[in-house]
Amino acid sequence: MNDKLGTQLPQAAIFDLDGTLFQTETLLETVHRQVFETLREEGLYDKPLPSIDLLLGSLGMLLSDIWFKVMPDGSPEAHERANALLLQYEMEHLAAGRGQLYPGVVEALQQLRDRGIRLFIASNGLEEYVKGVPALRGIGDLFEGMYSAGEFSTASKVDLVRKLMDTFDIESGWMVGDRSSDVEAGKRNGLLVVGCDYAGFRRQGELDGSDAIIRSFPEILKLLP
Secondary structure: OOOOOOOOOOOEEEEOOEOOOEEOHHHHHHHHHHHHHHHHHOOOOOOOOOOHHHHHHHEOEOHHHHHHHHOOOOOHHHHHHHHHHHHHHHHHHHHOOOOEEOOOHHHHHHHHHHOOOEEEEEEOOOHHHHHHHHHHOOOHHHOOEEEEHHHHOOOOHHHHHHHHHHHOOOOOOEEEEOOHHHHHHHHHOOOEEEEEOOOOOOOOOOOOOOOEEEOOHHHHHHHOO
16 A cells, blocks of 8 residues: 555545446446347347447446447447437436445545545546436535536546646545546546455456555545544
8 A cells, every 4th residue: 555545634535436436237237238229229230239248348438439349330320329328228227216336435435525535526427427326326415526528528537637636726635446547547647546446347457556455435444544
């Protein structure tokens, strides 16, 4: 563990959403099938259903890059329609109560707030989803800001986190996430990186370079002084 973790209280903690706070597969396994069923019905994609593992393994990427990986043989129209369907079905299922936060997220975030740490979300997802998940799962009020690539059209997680830090005058803190894009965003913006190794769909070596690794969300509290 980095010497600065556990000895200094961070000014802020910036969290990824999928695979960090939100157990995405509890929502996505159904939504994934619905998206491709609708694309087939609309005549936009007639190939076999891509593996859900492809989609889960792509989380953290920009949506445009996700569809190139999940259906590389799909047309631009199919990709654009898939974006709209993904958001539609995700929000419908979230509103119906489906999709869960990881165990201990609510309590641990509250404790971080109680210690005076400013909390933020930075995600490469769409704006309505990135703001909707926290709101519908009762943690939205804990965050000072929720930034998404969908809202700001940033080209990378690095740029998104930089924009958030500049807007809220954040000089130091933690980047908390489960993907290599989170590690890169933290390091290139001068943040300490807490890698989350509990989602189950990351690639080998993806969290290399993290200053600390946690294997359940509440373990983040052990990193505090």
